[in-house]
Amino acid sequence: MALQAGDVFGRYELVSWLGRGGMAETWRAQLVGDAGVTKPVLIKKVLPEYANDEAFISMFISEARISATLSHGNVAQVFDFGRVDGEYFLAMEFVDGQPLHRVLKRALKSDLGALPVPVAVFIAMEMCRGLHYAHTRMDSSGRPLGIVHRDISPDNVLLGYEGQVKIVDFGIAKAQLIRGFKTAPGVVKGKYLFFSPEQARGEDVDARTDVWATGVVLYELLCGKLPVEGPPHVVMMRVARGEVPAPSVLRPDLPQELNDIVMKALTPDREQRFESSHAFGDALAGFLYSNFPRFSAMTIAHLLRVLFRGDLAQEGREMSVPGSFLEELKSWRQQTLPEEPVTPLPSTGRQTRRLRAASPPVTAPTPPVSIVAPPGPSRPLLYGLSAGGLLVVGVSLWALLDAHSPTTTEGAPPPTPIQQPYAVAEAHRGQSTNKQEGPEPTAQATKADKPTAALEKEASEVKTTLLFIHHSLADNRLDEAHAEARRCIETYPENPSCQNALRITQAKLANTNTDSDVSPKQPSPSQVSRPTSPSTFSKNINEIQITVNDLNKQGRIHDALEVAQACVNGDPKIPECHLMLGVLYAKLNERKKSEQHYETFVTLTPDGYPKRDRVIEILKNNFP
Structure with a gap:
C-alpha cells in the first residue's frame, strides 16, 4: 500500500511528499518523541523496485555510514538509517x-x-x-x-x-x-x-x-x-x-x-x-x-x-524582509547581465582564455600520445543517463589525453590475459623482444633536440588533435578524422602518435569501404603470402602491440580488437597482427576466429620465428 501524508513510518510521521528521484523518494516528516516532542526531518526512502537490489542497497548503506560521521554547519546531517517493513530509508536534516x-x-x-x-x-x-x-x-x-x-x-x-x-x-x-x-x-x-x-x-x-x-x-x-x-x-x-x-x-x-x-x-x-x-x-x-x-x-x-x-x-x-534589503535589491537589478557575451565564443575561435597551467621544467622528452580507435557506431560512447541521473561516460573520451605511446623499437608482448584458458596463457609465455625490420624511429632523437617550450606545445596540440579524431571516429565521421590525422602528420611528421592516428583512420576508412556492417573477411592462411618488405604498419608494430596490451589490461577488449583488426586490415602480412587477434579471440572464447589467426601467424612466419613453436603447440593441443 502506498504511503500517504499522516502515515506513521517507523518512528516518524510523514507530513508531505516532496518528490521522487531515480532511486528514492523523499518525504518531509517529523520525529515523534516522548511527551509530544517533534523534530522535522527529511526521509529518503528507497523505491520498492530497488528494495531487493543488493548492489543499490550496498550503495545506500555506504551513504548512511559516511554521511552519519559528518557534523558541520554547511553539511546536511544524517540522523538515522534503517529499514521499515523491508524498505530502507535515511532520516536527514530538514533544511x-x-x-x-x-x-x-x-x-x-x-x-x-x-x-x-x-x-x-x-x-x-x-x-x-x-x-x-x-x-x-x-x-x-x-x-x-x-x-x-x-x-x-x-x-x-x-x-x-x-x-x-x-x-x-x-x-x-x-x-x-x-x-x-x-x-x-x-x-x-x-x-x-x-x-x-x-x-x-x-x-x-x-x-x-x-x-x-x-x-x-x-x-x-x-x-x-x-x-x-x-x-x-x-x-x-x-x-x-x-x-x-x-x-x-x-x-x-x-x-x-x-x-x-x-x-x-x-x-x-x-x-x-x-x-x-x-x-x-x-x-x-x-x-x-x-x-x-x-x-x-x-x-x-x-x-x-x-x-x-x-x-x-x-x-x-x-x-519579513527589511526595507534596506529591498533598496539593495533594486541596485542589483540595475546591474543585469548583457543578453549576449561581449566577446563571441565560437567553437573554433580563440577568444576564450587559455588555461595553460604552469608545469615544472621538462628534463626529458615528453612522451607522445597514442590514439585508440573507438568502437564503431553500433557501440555508442555514451550509455545515457542512469536512473539516478548520473551520466555514465566511456572513459575513451578522455583516455587519449594521458596514454603514452611506446618509444622503444623492441617488440612489445601482446596482451596478457589474467586467468585465461591454456590456449591464451601459453601464447604469452616467454615473450620475445625481437627487433622489427625497417628503419628505426627517429622521433625521440628529434624531440630530444627541441626546446622545452616546443615540446610542451607539440604535446598539447597533439593531445587535442587526438581527442578530436577520437570523437570524429566515435560519430562515424571518418573523413573528418582522416583529414585531421593528415594535418597532424603535416605539422609533426615525426610524431609517432600522429603516425598512428593516420594509420588507424586509414584502416577505418578501408573497413567502411569494404564492408560497413561486418568485419572484413579474414584471408585464409593459403591466401596470405609471406612479407617481402616492411610496410608502414610493420615499422610501427611495437606501438600497436603496446596499445592493444594497454587496452586489454584496462578490460577494453573490444577496443583492443578494433586496433588489432586495423593492423590486419592495414597490412595482412604482419604476423604479430594475427597473433594479437588470435590471443584476443581466445580470450573471448571465439575458438574458430582464434584458430584462424593462429594458423595465419604460423603460415606467415619461418621456422625459428619468436613464438611460432608455442603457437603450433597451442594449435595442436587446443584446436584438434
Missing part, C-alpha cells in the same frame, strides 16, 4: 529552503539576470567550508577518511530561508561500492558538466576535484550559465584544451580579483589549482569582506524570501 539550482533559475527568470556578486561569492565560500571539513575528517585512529564529494553541483546544495548553505548527498557521491564494486577502470560516473578533467579521465580523485566543481558552480552563479555547455564530448574537448572563457567575458562588471580566483579554481592541472577547499574559501572570504564588509547570511535569507514569496504565500507563510 527549510530551496535547492540552489531552483534559486538560480528563479533569479534568471526575474530581472536579476544572475546572482549578485556578493551572494554568489558567499554561497561558494560556505560550500568551501563544508567541503574542507569533510575532506579533512579522520577516523578514531587519526587516519584521514579520504572523503571527496565527487558530485558537487547546484542540485546538491540547499539554501535555507534563514540564510543557511548546506551540502547534501555526501555519502552517495563518495561511496566507492556503487552497485557492489568499486568504480571500474574506464568508467566515470557523475554530472559531466561539473567533471574535473582528472575525474572524467577515471583517475583517482582528491579534494581538488571538489575545488574544480565548486569553481564551476560559482561560475554559473555569477554568469547565469556554465563555462562550457553542449554534448559531453564537446564539453570534455573544450575543458581538455583549456578553452574555458573567463567569467568577465560574460559578466564585464566582474572585478578582476574575483575573475582570477574563479580561473584558478578552474585550472585543468590540479597541481596549479587551490590546494584545498580551505584555500579557495579563504580567497573568496578575502575578496568578499574587502569589498562587502557588512555582508552576512541574512542577505541570503532575504533574497530567498523575495524570490519565493509566492511559494511561501501558498503555504500560508509570510517572512
Whole structure:
C-alpha cells in the first residue's frame, strides 16, 4: 500500500511528499518523541523496485555510514538509517529552503539576470567550508577518511530561508561500492558538466576535484550559465584544451580579483589549482569582506524570501524582509547581465582564455600520445543517463589525453590475459623482444633536440588533435578524422602518435569501404603470402602491440580488437597482427576466429620465428 501524508513510518510521521528521484523518494516528516516532542526531518526512502537490489542497497548503506560521521554547519546531517517493513530509508536534516539550482533559475527568470556578486561569492565560500571539513575528517585512529564529494553541483546544495548553505548527498557521491564494486577502470560516473578533467579521465580523485566543481558552480552563479555547455564530448574537448572563457567575458562588471580566483579554481592541472577547499574559501572570504564588509547570511535569507514569496504565500507563510534589503535589491537589478557575451565564443575561435597551467621544467622528452580507435557506431560512447541521473561516460573520451605511446623499437608482448584458458596463457609465455625490420624511429632523437617550450606545445596540440579524431571516429565521421590525422602528420611528421592516428583512420576508412556492417573477411592462411618488405604498419608494430596490451589490461577488449583488426586490415602480412587477434579471440572464447589467426601467424612466419613453436603447440593441443 502506498504511503500517504499522516502515515506513521517507523518512528516518524510523514507530513508531505516532496518528490521522487531515480532511486528514492523523499518525504518531509517529523520525529515523534516522548511527551509530544517533534523534530522535522527529511526521509529518503528507497523505491520498492530497488528494495531487493543488493548492489543499490550496498550503495545506500555506504551513504548512511559516511554521511552519519559528518557534523558541520554547511553539511546536511544524517540522523538515522534503517529499514521499515523491508524498505530502507535515511532520516536527514530538514533544511527549510530551496535547492540552489531552483534559486538560480528563479533569479534568471526575474530581472536579476544572475546572482549578485556578493551572494554568489558567499554561497561558494560556505560550500568551501563544508567541503574542507569533510575532506579533512579522520577516523578514531587519526587516519584521514579520504572523503571527496565527487558530485558537487547546484542540485546538491540547499539554501535555507534563514540564510543557511548546506551540502547534501555526501555519502552517495563518495561511496566507492556503487552497485557492489568499486568504480571500474574506464568508467566515470557523475554530472559531466561539473567533471574535473582528472575525474572524467577515471583517475583517482582528491579534494581538488571538489575545488574544480565548486569553481564551476560559482561560475554559473555569477554568469547565469556554465563555462562550457553542449554534448559531453564537446564539453570534455573544450575543458581538455583549456578553452574555458573567463567569467568577465560574460559578466564585464566582474572585478578582476574575483575573475582570477574563479580561473584558478578552474585550472585543468590540479597541481596549479587551490590546494584545498580551505584555500579557495579563504580567497573568496578575502575578496568578499574587502569589498562587502557588512555582508552576512541574512542577505541570503532575504533574497530567498523575495524570490519565493509566492511559494511561501501558498503555504500560508509570510517572512519579513527589511526595507534596506529591498533598496539593495533594486541596485542589483540595475546591474543585469548583457543578453549576449561581449566577446563571441565560437567553437573554433580563440577568444576564450587559455588555461595553460604552469608545469615544472621538462628534463626529458615528453612522451607522445597514442590514439585508440573507438568502437564503431553500433557501440555508442555514451550509455545515457542512469536512473539516478548520473551520466555514465566511456572513459575513451578522455583516455587519449594521458596514454603514452611506446618509444622503444623492441617488440612489445601482446596482451596478457589474467586467468585465461591454456590456449591464451601459453601464447604469452616467454615473450620475445625481437627487433622489427625497417628503419628505426627517429622521433625521440628529434624531440630530444627541441626546446622545452616546443615540446610542451607539440604535446598539447597533439593531445587535442587526438581527442578530436577520437570523437570524429566515435560519430562515424571518418573523413573528418582522416583529414585531421593528415594535418597532424603535416605539422609533426615525426610524431609517432600522429603516425598512428593516420594509420588507424586509414584502416577505418578501408573497413567502411569494404564492408560497413561486418568485419572484413579474414584471408585464409593459403591466401596470405609471406612479407617481402616492411610496410608502414610493420615499422610501427611495437606501438600497436603496446596499445592493444594497454587496452586489454584496462578490460577494453573490444577496443583492443578494433586496433588489432586495423593492423590486419592495414597490412595482412604482419604476423604479430594475427597473433594479437588470435590471443584476443581466445580470450573471448571465439575458438574458430582464434584458430584462424593462429594458423595465419604460423603460415606467415619461418621456422625459428619468436613464438611460432608455442603457437603450433597451442594449435595442436587446443584446436584438434
